[in-house]
Amino acid sequence: MEIVAVDPRDQQWECGSPSYRVHFHEGTSSDEYEVRGAESVQVVIEWAENDHAGRPYVLYARVDRDGLGLLRLAGREPHEAPLP
Incomplete structure (x- = not known):
């Protein structure tokens, strides 16, 4: 993991x-x-963790920009290899 300072003026939308x-x-x-x-x-996250019988989940933010896209926020898809 790398943490660097940023200039908030570089973002173009929110x-x-x-x-x-x-x-x-x-x-x-x-x-x-x-x-x-x-x-x-x-x-x-609270809803996902409390209301669905302990099943693993993946949480995405929906992004509508040049079509619909998903930005993963938490979790891993079952077909993905575990992190080293």
């Missing part, structure tokens, strides 16, 4: 109220949800 996508995994299947209007990302 989204004040993002939507999130949460993918819950169990075996080879998954359930996907979109969360809109959440007070904060912490609220979404």
Whole structure:
């Protein structure tokens, strides 16, 4: 991990109220949800951890820029190799 100081003037856009996508995994299947209007990302994480029977999940921020994209915030896809 590397931490460097930044100049905040280099950013070009910001989204004040993002939507999130949460993918819950169990075996080879998954359930996907979109969360809109959440007070904060912490609220979404709390929901994911408390309401879905301990299934592993991946949390994304939904980004609508040049099409729909997902920015991973937490978790790992089951098919990914573990980190070293």
